Amino acid sequence: DIQMTQSPSSLSASVGDRVTITCQASHDINNYLNWYQQKPGKAPKLLIYGASHLQTGVPSRFSGSGSGTHFSLTISSLQPEDLATYFCQQSDNLPLTFGGGTKVEIK
Amino acid sequence: QVQLQESGPGLVKPSQTLSLSCTVSGGSINTSGYFWSWIRQHPGKGLEWIGYIYYNGSTYSNPFLKSRVSISIDTSENQFSLRLTSVTAADTAVYYCARGPKGVMIGYQYYGMDVWGQGTAVTVSS
Numbered sequence: 001d002i003q004m005t006q007s008p009s010s011l012s013a014s015v016g017d018r019v020t021i022t023c024q025a026s027h028d029i030n031n032y033l034n035w036y037q038q039k040p041g042k043a044p045k046l047l048i049y050g051a052s053h054l055q056t057g058v059p060s061r062f063s064g065s066g067s068g069t070h071f072s073l074t075i076s077s078l079q080p081e082d083l084a085t086y087f088c089q090q091s092d093n094l095p096l097t098f099g100g101g102t103k104v105e106i107k
Numbered sequence: 108q109v110q111l112q113e114s115g116p117g118l119v120k121p122s123q124t125l126s127l128s129c130t131v132s133g134g135s136i137n138t139s140g141y142f143w144s145w146i147r148q149h150p151g152k153g154l155e156w157i158g159y160i161y162y163n164g165s166t167y168s169n170p171f172l173k174s175r176v177s178i179s180i181d182t183s184e185n186q187f188s189l190r191l192t193s194v195t196a197a198d199t200a201v202y203y204c205a206r207g208p209k210g211v212m213i214g215y216q217y218y219g220m221d222v223w224g225q226g227t228a229v230t231v232s233s
Binding site for chain 1: 144147155156167169170171207210213216218219220221223224
């Protein structure tokens with residue numbers, strides 16, 4: 001299985017801050033990397049697909065980058081409603097696998 | 108727009124079989140281009156992908172569940188289902204169904220799961 005390692009596991013930032021979360025795959029996954037946001041008590045929501053493509057309806061402050069084994073999700077200006085846990089997930093190989101998650105808190 | 112809704116018992120006894128269904132509305136499950144997935148999340152933990160099925164019945168299940176899991180599809184009812192046998196407390200989780208990833212053949216998938224059900228909590232306890 002492809003292991004997905006996210007860092008940090010949690011972070012605390014202020015409104016307006018730029019926040020970056022990284023995801024490393026144990027093998028080259030090309031650009032088959034997706035990012036999800038999960039708010040407390042809710043189902044995950046797809047933010048980014050194919051490493052850098054913004055899902056329809058997702059605010060433009062979210063962006064994704066990377067290729068091969070190293071990827072990142074950036075929130076350009078953190079908003080109060082961005083309080084959530086963020087997960088990366090690879091679609092290159094079966095079984096599909098997720099990172100362990102990054103919990104984002106607002107200072 | 109497409110919506111998914113899970114249904115099934117919230118409580119299952121150890122060693123019994125868990126059966127969940129996911130009803131798709133706002134679109135047909137009987138079309139090419141998307142797989143239909145099951146994912147679970149243990150309390151306070153991360154996401155585990157259980158497996159997926161294509162409209163033609165082709166399916167793949169995550170080996171970590173070994174032979175306990177089966178996924179089926181009923182295109183006439185526009186729903187797909189999960190069956191997990193010999194459950195234990197370790198199967199206590201919130202179970203989600205989702206549309207995606209995209210693809211046309213098992214093993215050749217891309218992009219993510221773009222529509223999710225709200226999730227259903229399942230507890231395994233006597």
